[in-house]
Each structure stands twice: as structure tokens, then as C-alpha cells.
Amino acid sequence: MQTNIPNSLFCLVFTLFFSLVLYPQEVETSSIPVEAEKDSIAPAIDSEEIVQQLQQQDTIKKDSVRKPQFLTDIVNYTAKDYMRLSPKDSKMYLYNEAKIVYGDMTIEAGLIIIDNEKNEVYAYGIQDSADTYSQTPIFTQAQRKVEPDSIRFNFDTQRALVYNSRTQEAEFNVKGMVTKRENDSVYFMKNVRFTTSDDIDDPDYFFYARRIKFVPDKKIVAGLVNMYIADVPTPLGLPFGYFPLTDEETSGFIIPSFGDSQFGYNLQNGGYYFAISDYVDLLTLGSYYTNGSYTLEFSSNYAKRYKYRGNARVRYEKLFNSERGFPDFSERSSYNIQWSHSQDAKANPTSRFSASVNLGSSEYYAESINQSNTGNYLNNTLSSSVSYSKTFPGEPQVNLSLAARHSQNTRTQQVNLSLPTLQLSMSRIYPFAPKGGAKNGIIQNINFQYSLRGENQINTVDSLFFKPEMFDAARLGAQHSIPISTNFKIFKFLSVSTGTSYEETWVSKTFERSYDPVLDDVVIDTIGGFDSYRTYNFNASIGTTLYGLKNFGKDKKIQAIRHVMRPSISYNINPAFDRFYDTYERDDLTTEDQIELVDYSRFDGTLYGAPGRNFSSSIGLSLSNTFEAKVRDKDSTAVEPKKITLLNNFSLSTSYNLAGDSLKLSPISVRGSIPIVKNKLDINFGGSLDPYALDNNNRRIDKLNIENGGSLFRLTSGSVNFGYSFSSKDFEGGDEVEDDELDNETLRNGGRPDDLFGKGMGQDGELFDEDPFEGKEEENESSFYNYAIPWDVRLAYSMNYTNRTRQSEISAHSIMFNGNVELAPKWQVGVSSGYDLVNNGVTPTQLRFQRDLDSWLMSFSWVPFGNRKSWNFLIRIKSSVLSDIKYDKRRNPDRRL
Structure with a gap:
């Protein structure tokens, strides 16, 4: 029976019992007759009876307890079925959805008993008609919830x-x-x-x-x-x-993993984690192997909301092959430094600092113990860039950037550094433009700019990196550029632009050359000190846009085809700057007792090279084409036809050198793309067509190929490539997730952003997206019957053709793919592979398997063949708190020092 008890009941009851049990106090109140009962839960009191009794007292209105000495806050209570008072036992019984609130403490249960003698509360669940124990207690305090079978709470002691x-x-x-x-x-x-x-x-x-x-x-x-x-x-x-x-990060030890490898038994990746602050942390790791090899690593992540975020890592490895004293003993030290920093766009609208650093030993990715990323291993180039840019608003606007750059070829071990690069540019200035309104005519459109580029460039090798010798061949220079241009219309349809450019180049040293007859070699003397040269050129171009349209009728499937052509003709003049050239004498190698004069420029070998010596006057021709069509939409409710692109940006370009004495016509360059699936698949193609013939030594001669008995053009090179990715989300309207460079290890290291060479793996063998099931719905009994299988596939195709010297060969031809499919809820398999059609071999292949075991995650990856053959099995607890509880077994790729 449900009753609505007035709030004054509980106040009245506790006032009465505190006066009788705790201490004497005179209180004027009307007694409530209650029959004596045994020590059991009394039956519910009729709601009308309670109302009649409470009408006798009108001084207490609120649902609260007068504060005795042991209570520090108001006690509020509710119950759905009844609240029964037992004066003999000094107890209050609350039944069905009972609730007590005392300060920040809340108790909810099916049955709550309040014992006034002991100042305690008891909470229990209740049994329903099906003998099911329900409404178990819920104890909540300070946003902490406890759900027990029963509770006993003391108000005095808390x-x-x-x-x-x-x-x-x-x-x-x-x-x-x-x-x-x-x-x-x-x-x-x-x-x-x-x-x-x-x-x-x-x-x-x-x-x-x-x-x-x-x-x-x-x-x-x-x-x-x-x-x-x-x-x-x-x-x-x-x-x-x-x-x-x-929930906050705390400092603590990192438990190492045990194993054995070609370097002996080992303790891997043990160390200490420093939770320095809410903005930055530091992880220190080390590994030791019984043959003496060891590794050290320091990594840090930092972030400040709406300001910046980034991470840095330094790793050093000292590796020994075999044992000292053995004939095959060798040792090698390698290191790798990585740093990524990105600034929030809202942090500062006028300045920006960014960094992407990946440098170190050229052999690091091939020999590293904890590096199993095939994409990194196949990447031949390490590159870095640290830059700061600043914009000074105003008229004109000035942009300043300062950068340090690094490029390293891991095969040749050549290292190129730019420390630093300074760039300063000024926005366009129109000196003759009106203060208001549009600019019209050749005079009003005259504009000029100014830019400065200064560099200190260092070319060295890997063995001299970070050593003083690397600065011996440093080249310092600066280049000023002032382009002046204008544009105007002719006959309303022809757009004409013309301009000139002035450049001044500064260098810090030049090179004098002379011939030494004793050594029979050229001697190069470095002349320190400031030197400079100035160049200029002239250019003009004219272009227009032509449209062609063919209608087939609205009742046709293809209703119309449109052809857009953009022809352009350009003219360029580059004067000869032979005043910056000198000569030296040497013995003629073809005729005895003769002297040969050799021309050279003292600016050869400087940062920006020597100015051009030969006069050039050339005409450039280009034609860009786009073919589009209007087709009937498959959607019967569509009002307008659908527009599709048949051929996009199909361009032809060449040039003719008026000042040349032979081979005046340049090869024709062909480029274009064919859209197959809108915004998903474009087939890109390109090629080079040479009009000149070859002699018997496969050298170009000043004779057209058609005049030599051949075709109009020779196809000297060609390429076709495309990339296509699709997934089950394409049929469900899902959104693709873009890769974040800070989170993608392969992309950070200069590799591909996709997984065509396999997913990257961490130091302990875990895949970088170790939990692909995160955020997905829980598995239930009917999941296997109504389960929509998620999948994704990525394809990449590339083909290059070479025929410059009649070799007529396909130099590169491959197709690669990467796919993942979730066969059943919490079961995912994946494969990355491909085939090289030139060498008739399989490209780097990786097989993957992942299983979500609710609290655990299991993964297996396998490279079945090749010089990176390896496998790794890992099962671990998903929670980051217990991430050290895991079992992994692996076979690492062979490392050859």
C-alpha cells in the first residue's frame, strides 16, 4: 500500500525518542498511540490514520530531524510503500525504494532500519514475488558509489x-x-x-x-x-x-621483460617513469644483454591545451655481435633522435613554431633491437625541419621565417643540413593602383615584391655528423629577388601577363681554378670574403579559355559533353652573364704541344651556383583539357542531371629555344588523370614524347624521328599510378579518420601514412593500434546473427616505363594492398602485401590477428619471408594500470652489424 507521509512525521518521531531515550526535556506534543509489537517488522500503517494523527500537531512542517548533540546535519528520508515506527525497539522501518540523505551521504535500499538507541542505520535488499533479491543497497558519498548486499552505518563514529x-x-x-x-x-x-x-x-x-x-x-x-x-x-x-x-599520471618503475635473442639472455625495456607535471612527463628505459649489448632511451610527451603539444625521444644502442675474441666479433653504436611539436592555431595568429625531427645513424632502422616497423626499414630518407614564422601585419605585409633543415640518405649515408635558412618576403605593392575600386589596365596592375633567402648549407657524411669536421665545407649565401609584373586583357578574351625579375646573389667565398702541370690536375683555391653577382630576365605569357559543348538531348542517358581548353603561350629571355667567367690554360689532351683554354666561373661550387653563361630565348606552349559530361541521374527523384568528369587536367607542354643551334624543340610532356570513382579513385598518368631521333650510339641528333624512318614521337618515359581505399563505412555513410602525424610512427619517420608495408610495432611487439575494438558495442548473444562485418581495403598500383636509349623496359611495376576485416565481434584479421611484377617477387608482407578478450587483448603478427622474417605473439591486460601484466613471445628479424 502506498502512502504519502507528510514531511513532519520524521521530525516528530525523532523529537519524541530523543526526549525519551537520550536526555530529559519537556516538549509539548500529542502522543501517537502505537500498539506493542514483537521484535519484528510491523505492518504498514494506513495512510488515513497517519494523516489524522498528524493533524493534531501543526507546529512541525518540514521533513527533517531536530539537531541533537550527535547529529551534525539534517536527516532526510523517503520510502515508497511505508515508514513504520516501533517505539518499543526505538526503530524506524522504511520499505520499498527507501532512501536516507545525511549530509553528503546517501543510502538507498529496499529496506532501511534506523536504530535510535545505537544511532545506527541498517540497509538491506528485498525479495520480490519471484524470490529475486532486488533493490540491494547503494551507499553514495562524495561521488563515490558502493553497491553491497547490506550496510551497517553508525551516525556517531561515521x-x-x-x-x-x-x-x-x-x-x-x-x-x-x-x-x-x-x-x-x-x-x-x-x-x-x-x-x-x-x-x-x-x-x-x-x-x-x-x-x-x-x-x-x-x-x-x-x-x-x-x-x-x-x-x-x-x-x-x-x-x-x-x-x-x-586518474592522474604518477611516477613509478617500469618492469622489464625477460627473453633471449642473438645477443643473449636479456632484460628489456625496464626503467622509471617520471610524472613531472600535468604538462610534461619523462620515460627512461634501458635494456641489457648478456653479451654486453645495451640500449638507453629517453622519451617525453608534453602538451598545453590551446597552446601546443609534442613529444621527443632519444635512443642509443651499443650492440656487440658474437663474443670478444671470436673472429666474427664486431660492434656498432647507433642512435636516433625524434622530436615532433605542433602549435595550436589559436595560440598566436601571427607567429608559429613547429618541429618534425628524425635524425640519427643511417643503419639505425636496420639494426635496432626494438624496431620492427617494416615501413621505417624501407624508408631510405630521414628528414627534419624546425621552423619559426612571424607575420607583421600592415601595408605591405611582411613575413619572416627561420628554419633548420636536415636530409639524410640512409643508403649513401650523405647528410645535408641547412643551419639555418632565413626567408623574408613582402606582399605585392601596386604603386599606380587607385585608392578605391578595381585595378584596370596595364599601368594600374603594375606590381612588385621583395624576397630574401639566406642559408648556411652543410654537406657531410654520417660518420662526421655532430663532429667539428662537418663545418669545414659549409657554404653561406643569400639571394635577393625583386620581381616586377603586370597583367591586362586583349580583346576581352585574352589574358596577358608580363614581367621581369632582378636577382642579386651574395656568397661568403669563391673558388679560383688553375692547372698544375706537375700534378697534371686542376688546383682549386678557396678565396674567402664577400662576393656577389646580379642577374635579370624577362617573361611574358598570353592565354585564354575555350569552351565546347555538344548536346545529345535530355531523353538520352548522356545528355551533353563539355570540353574546356586552356591554351597558353609564354616567352622567356635569359641573358648571358659571361663577364662572371674566367679561363685557365692546360695541356690539350687531344693534340700534343697544344694549349687548351678552359672556361670556369669563380662562383661554381657556391651555394646558388654560377649565373648562366649562354643566352636563352625560348617560347613555351601548353594546352590543358578537361572533359565533363551530364548524365541522367540513377535517382529517379533527382530533378537535375548529374555532372561527371571524364578526363581531368589532360595537359601537353613543350618549349622551343630560339637561340639554340640544335635540338631546339624540347620533349612534349603529357599529364592527366581519369576519375573512376568520385573523390575515391583517380588513375594518374604521365609521359614524355621526344620528336628527335637517336643515332647508332643512342644519342639524340638534330633530326626529327619521323624523318629517320620512325614515328612522329618517341615515347621516352611513361608512368601510371593510382591509389584506392574503400571500406564498409562507404556503404554506411561513415566518416574516414585522418592520421595524426604525432600518433603515426611510420608517418613521423617519413614513410607512408597507410599500412601497405604493415602496421608499425612498438618496443614490446604490440601493434600501434593495439585496441581496434575500442568504443565498439559489447558482444551479446545475438551478435553473430545480426553482425555487420566491418572491413577496409587499400590498393596502390604503380608502373614506370623507360625508353630514353631504346631500352624499352618497365623499370618499376608493382601492386600493393592492405586489408582488415572483423570476421566476428571482437575478432579481426589483417594482411599487408603486394607483388613486384618486374622482379617477380612478393613485396614485404605482414599477417595480423587480433582478438578482444574483454579484459585482455591478444595479437599475433607475422612476416613470413624475406630478410625481415619475424613473428610476435602478445597477450596482455588492456587496462593501462596493469599493462605490465602480459606474455609475449617473438622471433626478431636478423640483425647484421
Whole structure:
């Protein structure tokens, strides 16, 4: 029976009992007749009877308890079915959806009993008609929730006894048979299970402790701890345990993994993690092998919201092959430095700092112990850039940038550095433009700019990197450029642009050359000091846009085709600057007792090279074509026809040198793309057509190929390539997720952003996207029957043709693919592979398998063949709190020092 009890009932009851039990006090009140009952739960009181009794007292209106000496706050209560008072036992009974609120503490249960003699509250669940135990207690305090089978709470001491409690702290779910609450910050528990599994009553695994001390938001300190998997005890145990519970990062030791490899038995990736602040951390790792090899690594992540974020890593490896004294003994040191920094666009609109650094030993990715990323191994170039840019608003606007750049070829071990590069540019200035309105005519459109580029360039080799000798061949220079141009219309349809450019080049040293007859060689003397030269040129171009349209009728499937042509003619003059050239004498190699004069420029070998010596006057021709069509839309409700592109940007370009004495016509360059699937697949093609013939030595001669008995043009080179990616999301309207360079290890290192060479792997063998099931719905009984299989596929095709000297060969021809499919809920397999059609071999291949085991994650990756043949098996707890609890077994690729 449900009743609505006025709020004054509880205040009246507690006032009466405090006066009778706790201390004498005269209170004028009307007594409530209650029959004597046994020590049991009394039947519910009729709601009309309670209303009649409460009408006798009109001084108490609120649902609260007058504050006695032991209470520090107001006690509020509610119940759905009834609230019964037992004066003999000094108890209050609340039944069905009962609730008590005392300060920041809330107790909810099916049955709540308030004992006024002991100042305690008891909370229990109730049994429904189906004998199901429901409405179990819920104890909430300070946003912490505990769900036990029963509760006993004392108002005086603020202590509680909780039976079969269930609570969640950080990533742990904790269940204790008996819990003693000392205060808000300390709990003692007996016979405790704690796990990161979502199902605390039937977990995949749990840690069992006889007794623990539980400090919310801080730690769990346990005595003897055993690990159970699927309710089966394991020999894994500790005499004591310490488990941090904070959501914030805390400092602590990193447990190393044990194993053996070609370097001997080892302890890998052990160290210490420093939680320096909320903005930056530091991870130190090290590995040691019984043959003496060792590695050291320092990595740090930092971030400040709306400002910047980034990470840095330094790794050093000292590797020994075999043992000292053996004939095959060798040693090698390698290192790698990585740094990525990105600035939030909202941090500063006028200045920006960014960094992307990847430098180190050329052999690092081939020999590193903990590097299993095939994409990194196949990348031949390491590059770095650290730049700062600043914009000075105004008229004209000035842009300033300062950068340090690095490029390193891991095959040739050549290193190119630019330390630093200074660039300064000024926006266009129109000196004759009107103050308001559009610019018209040749005069009003005259404009000029100014730019400065200064560099200190260093070319060295890997063995001299970071050594003083690397600066011996440094080249310093600066180049000023002032382009002047204008544009105008002719006959309303022809767009004409013309201009000239003035450049001044400064260098810090030049090179004098002379011939030494004793050494029979050219001697180069370096002349230090400032030197410069100035160049200029002239250019003009004229172009227009032509449209052609052919209509077939609205009743046709193809209703119309449109052809857009953009022809352009350009003219360029580059004067000869032979005044910057000198000569030296040497013996003529073809005729005895003769002297040969050799021309050279003292600016040869400087940063920007020597100015051009030969006069050039050339005409450039180009034609760009686009073919589009209007077709009937397959959607019958569509009003307008659909526009599609048949051929996009099909361009032809060449040039003719008027000042040349032979071979005046340049090869014709052909470029274009064919759209196949809108915004998904474009086939890109290109080629070069040479009009001149070859002699018997396969050298170009000043004779047209058609006059030599051949075709009009010779196809000297060609290429076709495309990339296509599609997935189940394309048919579901899902959005593609873009790669973040800070999170993609292969992309950070200069490789491909996709997984065509396989997914990258971390130091312990885990795949970089180790949890592909994160955020997906839980598996249920009917999942296998209504499951939509997610999948994704990426294809890449490339073909290059070469025929410059009649070799007529395909120099490169390959197709690669990467695919992932989730065969069933929480089961995913993937493969990355391809085929090289030129060498008739399979490209680097990786097979992957991943299984979500709820609380655990299992993965297996395998490179079945090639010089990177390896495999790795890993099973670990998904929770980051227990990430060190794992089992991994692997076979690393062979390292050859």
C-alpha cells in the first residue's frame, strides 16, 4: 500500500525518542498511540490514520530531524510503500525504494532500519514475488558509489560495515566480502577481489587478497595476493601488493621483460617513469644483454591545451655481435633522435613554431633491437625541419621565417643540413593602383615584391655528423629577388601577363681554378670574403579559355559533353652573364704541344651556383583539357542531371629555344588523370614524347624521328599510378579518420601514412593500434546473427616505363594492398602485401590477428619471408594500470652489424 507521509512525521518521531531515550526535556506534543509489537517488522500503517494523527500537531512542517548533540546535519528520508515506527525497539522501518540523505551521504535500499538507541542505520535488499533479491543497497558519498548486499552505518563514529560491497575506483572494480569504513579516506576490506573486468561477479580474471587497505583515489595496499584466471588460481602471487588508483599520471618503475635473442639472455625495456607535471612527463628505459649489448632511451610527451603539444625521444644502442675474441666479433653504436611539436592555431595568429625531427645513424632502422616497423626499414630518407614564422601585419605585409633543415640518405649515408635558412618576403605593392575600386589596365596592375633567402648549407657524411669536421665545407649565401609584373586583357578574351625579375646573389667565398702541370690536375683555391653577382630576365605569357559543348538531348542517358581548353603561350629571355667567367690554360689532351683554354666561373661550387653563361630565348606552349559530361541521374527523384568528369587536367607542354643551334624543340610532356570513382579513385598518368631521333650510339641528333624512318614521337618515359581505399563505412555513410602525424610512427619517420608495408610495432611487439575494438558495442548473444562485418581495403598500383636509349623496359611495376576485416565481434584479421611484377617477387608482407578478450587483448603478427622474417605473439591486460601484466613471445628479424 502506498502512502504519502507528510514531511513532519520524521521530525516528530525523532523529537519524541530523543526526549525519551537520550536526555530529559519537556516538549509539548500529542502522543501517537502505537500498539506493542514483537521484535519484528510491523505492518504498514494506513495512510488515513497517519494523516489524522498528524493533524493534531501543526507546529512541525518540514521533513527533517531536530539537531541533537550527535547529529551534525539534517536527516532526510523517503520510502515508497511505508515508514513504520516501533517505539518499543526505538526503530524506524522504511520499505520499498527507501532512501536516507545525511549530509553528503546517501543510502538507498529496499529496506532501511534506523536504530535510535545505537544511532545506527541498517540497509538491506528485498525479495520480490519471484524470490529475486532486488533493490540491494547503494551507499553514495562524495561521488563515490558502493553497491553491497547490506550496510551497517553508525551516525556517531561515521563508520560502516559493508557486506559483499561492489565499487569502482579508477580502472579497478573492487568486490569485498566485508568492508569496514573508518572514514571518507580509509577502508579495510576482507576477502577481496579486484579486477579491471566489467563484470565484477564473473570476471575474466581477478586478484584475490585476504586483507587490503583501500584509500579511494590513491591506492590499494594488499597482503598476500594471488591472480585467478577464469576462477582458476594461478601460481602468480605476491607476498604483498600495491596498486595505484589515481586518474592522474604518477611516477613509478617500469618492469622489464625477460627473453633471449642473438645477443643473449636479456632484460628489456625496464626503467622509471617520471610524472613531472600535468604538462610534461619523462620515460627512461634501458635494456641489457648478456653479451654486453645495451640500449638507453629517453622519451617525453608534453602538451598545453590551446597552446601546443609534442613529444621527443632519444635512443642509443651499443650492440656487440658474437663474443670478444671470436673472429666474427664486431660492434656498432647507433642512435636516433625524434622530436615532433605542433602549435595550436589559436595560440598566436601571427607567429608559429613547429618541429618534425628524425635524425640519427643511417643503419639505425636496420639494426635496432626494438624496431620492427617494416615501413621505417624501407624508408631510405630521414628528414627534419624546425621552423619559426612571424607575420607583421600592415601595408605591405611582411613575413619572416627561420628554419633548420636536415636530409639524410640512409643508403649513401650523405647528410645535408641547412643551419639555418632565413626567408623574408613582402606582399605585392601596386604603386599606380587607385585608392578605391578595381585595378584596370596595364599601368594600374603594375606590381612588385621583395624576397630574401639566406642559408648556411652543410654537406657531410654520417660518420662526421655532430663532429667539428662537418663545418669545414659549409657554404653561406643569400639571394635577393625583386620581381616586377603586370597583367591586362586583349580583346576581352585574352589574358596577358608580363614581367621581369632582378636577382642579386651574395656568397661568403669563391673558388679560383688553375692547372698544375706537375700534378697534371686542376688546383682549386678557396678565396674567402664577400662576393656577389646580379642577374635579370624577362617573361611574358598570353592565354585564354575555350569552351565546347555538344548536346545529345535530355531523353538520352548522356545528355551533353563539355570540353574546356586552356591554351597558353609564354616567352622567356635569359641573358648571358659571361663577364662572371674566367679561363685557365692546360695541356690539350687531344693534340700534343697544344694549349687548351678552359672556361670556369669563380662562383661554381657556391651555394646558388654560377649565373648562366649562354643566352636563352625560348617560347613555351601548353594546352590543358578537361572533359565533363551530364548524365541522367540513377535517382529517379533527382530533378537535375548529374555532372561527371571524364578526363581531368589532360595537359601537353613543350618549349622551343630560339637561340639554340640544335635540338631546339624540347620533349612534349603529357599529364592527366581519369576519375573512376568520385573523390575515391583517380588513375594518374604521365609521359614524355621526344620528336628527335637517336643515332647508332643512342644519342639524340638534330633530326626529327619521323624523318629517320620512325614515328612522329618517341615515347621516352611513361608512368601510371593510382591509389584506392574503400571500406564498409562507404556503404554506411561513415566518416574516414585522418592520421595524426604525432600518433603515426611510420608517418613521423617519413614513410607512408597507410599500412601497405604493415602496421608499425612498438618496443614490446604490440601493434600501434593495439585496441581496434575500442568504443565498439559489447558482444551479446545475438551478435553473430545480426553482425555487420566491418572491413577496409587499400590498393596502390604503380608502373614506370623507360625508353630514353631504346631500352624499352618497365623499370618499376608493382601492386600493393592492405586489408582488415572483423570476421566476428571482437575478432579481426589483417594482411599487408603486394607483388613486384618486374622482379617477380612478393613485396614485404605482414599477417595480423587480433582478438578482444574483454579484459585482455591478444595479437599475433607475422612476416613470413624475406630478410625481415619475424613473428610476435602478445597477450596482455588492456587496462593501462596493469599493462605490465602480459606474455609475449617473438622471433626478431636478423640483425647484421
